[in-house]
Amino acid sequence: MSKAFEGPSPGFLVWRLxxxxxxxxxxxxxxxxxxxxxYVLLASLYGMHRSGLRPSQRELADRTGLEALYISKLARTLEVEGLIERHRDLADTRAVQLVLTAEGREVTGRAITVVQQLLDQLMSPLGGRGSERCEMFVQELTVLLDAPLDQFHRSEEER
Incomplete structure (x- = not known):
């Protein structure tokens, strides 16, 4: 006997959010x-630079969760727009390091301010970004993001 419809699934809600x-x-x-x-690429690069890192495209892909090829495409576009520079890594000629230009730092700083205001709006129903409820929400999201999903990608023969 199947259950009657009980509302949206957690997966659907995560997707919608x-x-x-x-x-x-x-x-x-x-x-x-x-x-x-x-924005994700620029803000991540901005944060990494502030931490003293000069990331490669691969490291930025790992940090953001975006595919490396997509990071490469975005980086080329942002370079043409004058927001970043791409440099070959002297230690690893296969790697391309990304650096914000002065204009890139200025635009990214403005974008971060705008997105932080948007985040304040999103988190207000939970009591705001500094609230205990919001902190618990962040912890729960982190648990879900850290959970491996690899078992769902295996073929029937591998199981």
Missing amino acids: SLKWRVAVDRAVAPLGLTHAK
């Missing part, structure tokens, strides 16, 4: 000439 956030960020950063994906 992710989509809602992406669309909201796209709209918020559009006046700065950015998309959500460009």
Whole structure:
């Protein structure tokens, strides 16, 4: 006997929240000439630079969860737009390091401010970003992000 419809599944809700956030960020950063994906690359690069890192495209892909080929495509576009520079790594000629230009730092700083305001709006129903409920939400999301899903990618023969 199957259960009657009990509401949306957790997977559906995660997908909807992710989509809602992406669309909201796209709209918020559009006046700065950015998309959500460009923002993710720039803001991650900005944060890594502030920590003293000079990441390669591969390291940035690992940090953001975006595919390395997509990072490469975005990086080329952002380079043409004058927001980043791409340099060959002297220690590993296969690697390309990314650096924000002065204009890139300025645009990214403005975009971070806009997205932080948007995040404040999103988290307000949970009591705001500094609230205990929000902190618990972040912990739960982190648990889900850290959970491996590899077992679902194996073929029937491998099981």
